[in-house]
Structure formats: C-alpha cells, structure tokens
Amino acid sequence: MAKPAGLADSAPVLETTRPDAEPTPGRLAEVGNWVDERTGLGKVAKGGLRKIFPDHWSFLLGEIALYSFIILLLTGIFLSLWFKPSMGEVEYAGSYQLLKGLPMSEAYASTLAISFDVRGGLLVRQVHHWAAMLFVASATIHMLRVFFTGAFRKPRELNWLLGVGMFSIALIEGFAGYSLPDDLLSGTGLRFVDGLVRSIPIVGTWLEFLVFGGEFPGTLIIPRLFIAHVLLVPGLILGLVGAHMALIVYHKHTQFPGPGRKETNVVGYPLFPVYMAKAGGFFFIVAGVTTLMGATMQINPVWNFGPYNPSQVTAGSQPDWYMGWVEGAVRIMAPIEWHLGSTTWSWNVFLPAVVLMGLLFTVLGAWPFVESWLTGDKAEHHLLDRPRNAPIRTSLGVAGMTCYALFWLAGGNDILATQFHVSLNDVTYFMRVAVFVGPVIAFFITRRVCLALQHADNERVLHGSESGVIVRAPGGGYSEAHEPLTEDELFTLTQHEQLAPLEATPATDGHGIPVAGAGVSKRRARLSGWFMGTTVVKVSADELHDHHDEPVPAEK
Amino acid sequence: MRSLTSRRRHKAVRPLLMLLALLVTGTLYSLAAPPQQSSADTSLVATGKGLFTQSCASCHGLGGEGTSAGPAITDVGALAVDFEVSTGRMPKAGPAIQSAPKVNLFTQTETDALAAYVASLATGPAVPTKAQYDPAGLTEEQLARGGELFRTNCSACHNYQGSGGALPNGAVAPSLLDASAKHIYEAMRVGPNQMPIFNESTMPDTDVRSIAGYLQELHAQPAGGLTFGGVGPVAEGFFAWVIGIGALTLFAVWIAARGARAR
Numbered sequence A: 001m002a003k004p005a006g007l008a009d010s011a012p013v014l015e016t017t018r019p020d021a022e023p024t025p026g027r028l029a030e031v032g033n034w035v036d037e038r039t040g041l042g043k044v045a046k047g048g049l050r051k052i053f054p055d056h057w058s059f060l061l062g063e064i065a066l067y068s069f070i071i072l073l074l075t076g077i078f079l080s081l082w083f084k085p086s087m088g089e090v091e092y093a094g095s096y097q098l099l100k101g102l103p104m105s106e107a108y109a110s111t112l113a114i115s116f117d118v119r120g121g122l123l124v125r126q127v128h129h130w131a132a133m134l135f136v137a138s139a140t141i142h143m144l145r146v147f148f149t150g151a152f153r154k155p156r157e158l159n160w161l162l163g164v165g166m167f168s169i170a171l172i173e174g175f176a177g178y179s180l181p182d183d184l185l186s187g188t189g190l191r192f193v194d195g196l197v198r199s200i201p202i203v204g205t206w207l208e209f210l211v212f213g214g215e216f217p218g219t220l221i222i223p224r225l226f227i228a229h230v231l232l233v234p235g236l237i238l239g240l241v242g243a244h245m246a247l248i249v250y251h252k253h254t255q256f257p258g259p260g261r262k263e264t265n266v267v268g269y270p271l272f273p274v275y276m277a278k279a280g281g282f283f284f285i286v287a288g289v290t291t292l293m294g295a296t297m298q299i300n301p302v303w304n305f306g307p308y309n310p311s312q313v314t315a316g317s318q319p320d321w322y323m324g325w326v327e328g329a330v331r332i333m334a335p336i337e338w339h340l341g342s343t344t345w346s347w348n349v350f351l352p353a354v355v356l357m358g359l360l361f362t363v364l365g366a367w368p369f370v371e372s373w374l375t376g377d378k379a380e381h382h383l384l385d386r387p388r389n390a391p392i393r394t395s396l397g398v399a400g401m402t403c404y405a406l407f408w409l410a411g412g413n414d415i416l417a418t419q420f421h422v423s424l425n426d427v428t429y430f431m432r433v434a435v436f437v438g439p440v441i442a443f444f445i446t447r448r449v450c451l452a453l454q455h456a457d458n459e460r461v462l463h464g465s466e467s468g469v470i471v472r473a474p475g476g477g478y479s480e481a482h483e484p485l486t487e488d489e490l491f492t493l494t495q496h497e498q499l500a501p502l503e504a505t506p507a508t509d510g511h512g513i514p515v516a517g518a519g520v521s522k523r524r525a526r527l528s529g530w531f532m533g534t535t536v537v538k539v540s541a542d543e544l545h546d547h548h549d550e551p552v553p554a555e556k
Numbered sequence B: 001m002r003s004l005t006s007r008r009r010h011k012a013v014r015p016l017l018m019l020l021a022l023l024v025t026g027t028l029y030s031l032a033a034p035p036q037q038s039s040a041d042t043s044l045v046a047t048g049k050g051l052f053t054q055s056c057a058s059c060h061g062l063g064g065e066g067t068s069a070g071p072a073i074t075d076v077g078a079l080a081v082d083f084e085v086s087t088g089r090m091p092k093a094g095p096a097i098q099s100a101p102k103v104n105l106f107t108q109t110e111t112d113a114l115a116a117y118v119a120s121l122a123t124g125p126a127v128p129t130k131a132q133y134d135p136a137g138l139t140e141e142q143l144a145r146g147g148e149l150f151r152t153n154c155s156a157c158h159n160y161q162g163s164g165g166a167l168p169n170g171a172v173a174p175s176l177l178d179a180s181a182k183h184i185y186e187a188m189r190v191g192p193n194q195m196p197i198f199n200e201s202t203m204p205d206t207d208v209r210s211i212a213g214y215l216q217e218l219h220a221q222p223a224g225g226l227t228f229g230g231v232g233p234v235a236e237g238f239f240a241w242v243i244g245i246g247a248l249t250l251f252a253v254w255i256a257a258r259g260a261r262a263r
C-alpha cells in the first residue's frame, strides 16, 4: 500500500536547488507555512489527506451525483446571467422565425435567446438539463447501492437521512428548473402540480393561493420558482452535501468483506495522491460525458413547444423522468372523487400524488430504524453485507424497485401505446393490476435467488470449486474432482455474522406479574423471525473441519 | 436592321411563317371553342363508377348509399375521396377501428376518376386547388400564427411536433412528419375517424395554409442534436439512463479496477 505522502516540506519539487546557500523553503512551502501558522490547516489536511478510501466501482456512484451537481452549479450560473425570471408579456423579436411576433413571457423569450442568440447558450442549456437528469439518476443508484449493501446501518443512519433529504429536494429543484422556461410543457407541469396542491383536502385551495399568489397561473410563480431554483434549494443541497461528506470522513468509508478487512480498519488507498487522482479524473469524465451529451443529443427543445398558454395542450406532455412515477400513478388511478356539500375531495389526485410521494419518502427515511427494530442489532457495522446474505431486505428492495418502475412505465402509457402498437386502455388496465402484483412476484423471485446463491456458497465452501476433471474410481463410478478454496475465499464466504432472531419476552415474570417497560412483543418476534430467519445457515467451522477430513479425490 | 432585311427572303421563312399561322389559329380556336370538359368528365365518371363498383361498393353500396359495413358517401364530395384514397385509407382492409394508412393502390387518374364519380352523385366539396393549400409566399408572422393554431387545435392529439400520439381504445393520431400540405388541408375538411372537422367558417383557407406552412418549416429546422423521434421527455429520460448512467458506470468500473494496484 502506498505510504501516505507528507505535506509540502517533503515534496522534492518544492525544494530549492541552489548549491551553496542554506536550503530555504520554496515559495509554495512558505505560503503554505504562512497559512498553516495562522489557521492550523496543516494538521487538518494531514489527517484528511491520509484518509483511506476503499476501492470499489459502486463507491463511485455517489461521486457521479456530486460531480453532476458541480456541473449544474457552473452551467446554472451561466444560465442565470441571461435568464429573465419574469412573466411580463413581450412580443418575440428574436431570431427563431417560427415564433416571430407571438406574445410570450420574458422568461420564455429569454430561454429562446439563450438557445439561439447567446453564443454557446444552447450547449450550456442542454448540458445543464442532461446533468440534471444524471444528477437525480446517479443519486438514485447510489442510494440503491447503500440500501442493498446495508451501509445505512449504525452508525450511518443519520447520513442515510441526509441522503433521503437531498434526494427529495433534488426532485423539487429539478421540477422548479423544468418550470422556469415557461414553455408549453413547463406550464402543463406547473398545472399538474397546481392540481396536486389543490387536491389536498380542506387547505388545498388556500395553499394554491399561497403558492401562486392568487389563481393559477398568475404572474408570480416564475420569479418565485427562480429564487427557489438558483438560491434556496441549491444552497440547501450544498449544505446537505457538506454535512454528508463530513459524516463520511468522520465515520470512514465502509468496505466489502474480505481477507484483512475488519470492522476496525479500512483497506484501500490514501486520499492523496491515489484517490484524489482517481476522483479528480472522474470529475473530468463526468464533465466530458455531460458535455458530449449536451453537444450531440437534443433535450427539452422549448422552441418546438411554444409559449405556455393555458388553453393549449399537447400529446407527449411528460415531466422529466424523476417525476414520471408520480405522473404514472395519477394516470392509472381510478376516478374516485367525493362531492360533500359544496366541497370536492379529489382522492383521484390526492392519493396517487401527494400520499404516494409522502409514502416513498417516509418508507425510505424510516427503513434503517425499522430494520434495527426487526433485528434488535445495536452494533456498529463498517463491513458491508453481500446482498444475498440479507435475503428479505434484498427482496423488499427489489419489490420496491419493481413497484417504482411500473408506476414509471405507466407515466409513459401513451408513448408505450404508440411505440409498441398496443391500446392505451389496455396499457392502463394492465398497469393498474401490475403495480400491485409485480412487486409481490419480484419479492418471491428475489428471495428464491438469494437463498439459492447462499446454498451455492455453502456448497463451494464444503466441497471446493469444480475443477472440470472427471475421475473414474476403481469401482467404475465417475465423479468430478473438486479443488479446495483458498483461505481468502473461504473467509470471504463465511465471515458474515448470522444473528438469531429476536425472541418474545414473556408478558409476565415468574410470579405472574406483568413486566413493565420495553420487552419484545410476540408480533415483533414473529416479524424478526421472518426477517432474520429467512436465510441459509452458513457452514460452521466444525462442519468445514469434518468435511476436510474426508479423502478428497484431488488427483490431476 | 440591314441583316434582318436581307434575311427576309431566306429559304426558311415560308415554312416558319406557316407554322406561326397554324399556331395562332390553333390557339385562337382552343380559346374560342366551347369547353370540352363535360365530355371528358363523363368518361372520367364512367371509369370512376367502374372502379367504385369493383373496390368500394361492397361497403359503401353500389350508388354510395352506404351499407352496414360503411357509411353513405354520396355527399362527401371529391375532396373526401381524394383524401381517403390517396392516403391509402380506402379501400378499407376490414372492419378495424381505424384504417391504418397503407400504400395507395390507385394511380392519380384512377383516384381522380373515383373522386369524379362520387362528386357526380351529389354536390360536395371539390378537391382543393393548389392556391387553397400551398403555403408558399406566407410571411413569417403568418407562419408563427400557424404554429399557434396548430398548438391550439391539433397538438393535443398529434403532439407538439406533429410526431403523433395515442388516443383512447387503441386509436392513434398519426405522425404528420410526412403529411403533404394537400393532405393536411383535406384532413381538416374531412375529419377522418376520431379527428374533428375544421370547416371553412372556423378555419379559413389562409389559416390552413399557415398550419401546413408551419409544419413544413418546423420539420425542416435543424435540431439541437439527436432527437429520438420527437416524443419528448420519456425518450430523454430513457437515454439519460442508458447512455449517461450506462457510460458513467462503465467508467466507474474502469477507474476502480485500475491504478495504484500495479505498484
């Protein structure tokens, strides 16, 4: 492993080469010293630079999110220089002739100007939008990685919550950005959210007035969304990113189990120089990929949509992908609406939009605590789970992903219908059932696969790996010779802890007096047994020993 | 001038003069003579009747009076026939919900003949002339207005770019990327299938020309890169995941597998 490099004083490039004079520190080192003496940063940096990071590709997914956020900041600042957040009406006089002379908002006109009249404007707009799509997408897969490997367990529950927080406000940020250009799709999306706000029972109408400053669309919403989009939410995300990073440094990174990897150490490369080089390089790769996408793939061609006009609609109105699942839920929801007196209760919007979104974020936020309640596990975990070794968690995760994906597909039901030549009604009816049945099927398939993989691991541990050599015994039978595993692999396959499920504590003590305080209820014990007991018991040391005493036909 | 005078007696003068005389007489006669169209029409109508009996009567009845398999088309006029036949909708292949446009089976003369026959059954709208639908010569403002009209009246079914969309019960509003100005005009007047009729009082000819002109210009515009069929955010999201996240994940695998391990 590379020795951690020291600070400026030991770097040869910084040393002066004058032969006769006393060696004096170089300029840079002097500056460094000056800063260090006044701020004490040296100590912090020394510790920080020696931080060890384990190497696994899935640990870089979060970095994609971080880098695309930086790209969003940079391109966003450029866009803010030209964008006019105003709903004041102007007559278009820019260079896109197919809109010439039409009345439109200044916001839309300035977005057209960015696209057609500002040098490099269209490229930056497209990079900004692609980076936004990738930002939320990479945050999503990063979150899935954390979930399936159990990296949210103690002590990292808070960091998981920070992640869920960032994920939810990233959706708000993306939605606000999508609404800014004030084109037909922006306006349709805003109208959707307007309906969503109004569907909230009792307070909905008043909330709408609060958000839009009167009835939809009014003239306030774009300036308000602008402030939210360029100041409030990015500031909030930036703060949360900072806290997220600080906690990563404090907790140290988790690592996959393996020889030499313990709960108490981290095996990997030091931040400086190895990891920094990799991470820095990766930033430029993310920047390169988003720029390439912005340069070659059209996104959000607002000039084709036309200015927003509440009397117009268009086929193919869809939100960006990360809101697609909510759109899908609303599209396939049955038309349940109550009219009580003079009031309307729009369950057909409230349930699929507001309640479902709330449900997703509640479930995500609560999961670490639900799991520790199920396992009763209070220990710290710095070694990750292999997903197969937590079969129920993995299966629940896949079921959730399936549910999300089906809602998501339902959001494109019209596109599915035209692209695959099926009936729009059939797609919708199918999805109504699939969102409930699909996750259940996915759960059982995944559980089966996890258990089968665990079985396969046990087989491997007990019998070694298949050598491909068929041996004929003196008696005439054939068998395949197995080679024993390396110690390292044996360790990796058997290192995981398998705790016993919780057991119910008796409701009364020995004398028949009810036990006060927190015991383990019967129901909790049952759930715990399901969660922890659905697993294949790993090979014990004794079993392994017994097997090794058998004569192994290992002749080659 | 002198050379002209000298050539007056050239050998070729006589035959040329003769030709000129013939041409003038011929032209004068054709202008003065009574129009022959009616007789041409009658033969066209006769051909049309033959074709109609062969290909259309099974559903529309021998005299276009309609059957259980197809509506009466006596008063739809030449316009509707020209549209339905030249876009390949008619003859309908079967009693499907929607006649998917297929290849046109008839030549232009045969189509004209069918149109002439149906037009002879009762008065109905005629096939539009070029001046009625051709968008050439529109100003930029008129084209922009065409865009507004399109977004107000058509994009709900045909998509903002005319790339088509889904309608309930398996019907689709087809893509207009290849629709000619003439077909756009005719479709608006006919209102095929689930499409509403836009008649002259709601949508005068100039407005139709503006819409056709807008669509033509729109489809001739360069795009900001690959467009994925112009179906909007669904395709964009798909490619963000497949190309963007796909490529970056591969890079992540590459970066993690590489580097300091070699030391």
Ligand code: HEM
Pocket: A069, A072, A073, A075, A076, A077, A079, A080, A083, A111, A114, A125, A128, A129, A132, A133, A135, A170, A173, A174, A176, A177, A178, A179, A180, A181, A229, A230, A234, A237, A299, A300, A320
């Ligand atoms: C998590 C971060 C962000 C996300 C997800 C996001 C997303 C978006 C989206 C989807 C759009 C519509 C783009 C389009 O026109 O096609 C947009 C527009 C815009 N964004 Fe962002 N953005 C983010 C951060 C920022 C930041 C930090 C700034 C400024 C400092 C910014 C400034 C702008 C401006 C001015 C526009 C309107 C310009 C236009 O539409 O052409 N954004 N954003």
